[in-house]
Amino acid sequence: MKEVKCECGHINPIGTVLCESCGNPIAAKEKNSSKLLDMRYDGSARRSQTYNKTIVDKVWNFFSSVKVGVWLIVITLLASSLGTIFPQERFIPPGASASTYYEEQYGSFGKLYYTLGFHDLYNSWWFLALVASIGISLVICSLDRVIPLYRALKNQGVIKKEGFMRRQRLFSETDKTLNQHTYEGIKKAMKQKRYRVREENGHILAEKGRFSRWGPYVNHIGLIIFLIGSMLRFVPGMYVDETLWVREGETAPIPGTDGQYFLKNNAFSI
Template sequence: MIQNTKCECGHQNHVGTVLCESCGKPLLEDDTANEPLEMRYDGVARRSQRENPGLLDRVWNFFSSVKNAVYMIIVTLIASALGTIYPQESTFLNFDPSTYYKDTYGTTGQIYYLLGLSHTFESWWFITLLFMIGTSLVVCSLDRVLPLYRALSKQQIRKHLTFLTRQKVTYSGPMPVAADTTEAWTTKAAEALKKQHYRVHTEQDGTALLAEKYRFSRWGPYINHIGLIIFLSAVLMRSIPGWHMDQHVAFPEGKIVKIPETSYYLKNEKFTIDFYSEDEMSADFRAKGQDVPKTYETKAVLYECTANCDDPSKEPVLQEVHRQDIIVNKPLEYKGFMAYQFDFKSDPMLIAVKPSLKNKQTGEVYGQLDISMDKPAESYKAGPYELRLKAYFPEFSLDSKGLPITLSNQPKVPAFVFLVTGPGLQTQGETFIYFPRQVDKVNFRQDDLNGALAAKLDLSVNSMDDVSISEYVSYLNLRVDRAMPFIWVGAAISMIGLVMGFYWQHRRIWLRIDDRQLTLGAHTNKNWFGVRKEVVGMLQKTGIEVDPKTLERRGTET
């Protein structure tokens, strides 16, 4: 067990210190006395090395462990790989995942769905893994960077002899005979090191020296951690409402559709499509007789709700804010909101009709109604008659008991039930069933259903100009990603940290002179050949010829 100990130099070290924070003397007696010193974090104490840790310390120790961090990263990578075996649910449009994976991929697909892997990247456990990795990055960095900063910012020039002789690059020998004084030789050595871009510190009497360069590279890994923390935080921020959206929404021609999770509405004013001619198509496509789209676009208008946005009982007040034609790879963009052209479908659908109410016997036209298939009004006025809406069936059908029902909310077979009041009718009004499409009138025998009222009044359109039909449905991929700038910032900071750590090395050279006996030690985190070459160059310029191979300490060699 590591005990709190006081070094022979008089410095009181923290519990867990391996090398004295002042003179560098090893504080542990072990079997590696002839091995080079372990200089990781300069031997300083860390919180994760506390004796008798409490609950909070145990949690800290778990997240400060690099081994645990590696395990969490491996588990996350495996989970990410599993999530790409089959397509994720978010890549599909209008499908039932509970049956799709089984029908398409068989038993393995069903197991894939039941395990929740079909929505891996939105699952709580995957987000938890990312959060744990981010926490580990924060704790690992704090556990190491603060003690390391304290050690590097308070370095002593004179180091213990054992500290110097147990460095991987070391030299011991007498000063050159030609050297006049210790101080003069040290000054000459300092000048040689400065030419190699070292920052040199010496004691006043010239008996000790510390040369250092590229200290900033020691902070590279921690800057990399900061970038990764920002990156992961930005990814997690996507779960904040309004920060991220990636949905596929259908926009029939002529309809205004609310964009989920926003105050925006988008209208598909017109969808246009251009097909390749037979001359432009290859022989294979001509043989198949397929129509191949050449270009297709959505003429879109973006609105922003300014009033009654959250009141479903009132019509929202919309203000046009942007207008743009959307084609493949050229999305609509407005203040971080983007709408990509994803797909289209030929699906003729009735949007609105403007039928005229007529007197069947005299041919008199009382007025025209403007009936929306999306939100019909509660009542309509046509001359002396009032038509109050009693029921609306977007896709009219009859159940097993012969009662009217709707099969969906899409106006595929629209039917309206009005209560008509006016001259010549009963006081309480009479029921009138109206089918806007002529084919539905015939199929469901509109005149037979309306009985005697059908002989008096007729509700029909005069021309096709009074009918609004959506020929195509445009499918748009709607995206909002407010976290993306933070993701790029995190990635950039991470790259800066990687460059700092890879292309520069923190190099330090210590030396001391005792009775004209020179002892030198040098350390770097990598590229030992480079620092050894610099030491040899410095010694040669001060009159000491040395074989570079003899400078490197190798295990039990003395």
């Protein structure tokens, strides 16, 4: 797909709504419109809103949807809550067979619970698939929005077109001419309020709190790390969770040590 060239001469990525250099609307429908401009990414297009032809594009667009991510989380939470109705297989009495225990203790509902695999929910392949889908959704959602945001902040220009300014949510203008003293006073006042001030050919751009625009994606990184940690339990050798029952006075070999290590339960009374 071809890139888009603005009237100012700047080359913009395909799908860009506003020129990354001058902020002037590029698309014909945007030039003739009077509605407010979408300033979430300063006019930079997200990949999911631009490409929709190949299978990869369709998979990307599916997982980049916030609604899909929310539904995946809701389904996973519902499945997790169902896994707490009855004890998981590792918590049933030692020696009991899971295939018969749930039916004997909880009747037909217990049998259905076992048949659907809820007795070992957190180790089941489909629960792992749900967790992995949430992780994939978080990664794609973040990349789909982080890239245009980074591009918009990196290429943000100082000089903006009049049409761009008029289509902002807050806009005002005056016919007074600023002298050099007032101009310098404005810059000084902005800097005192900790604005990052940039100027070019008599134009001023002041901004602060830029890092706050990255806030949601910092949270996403934390969630992704959390999900990776949860999924490591399915990697052989990364997670060990076995139960060894030893009666008072007995000694039993520790599983997986080939009889080299033993655990003894010394009986005592107070």
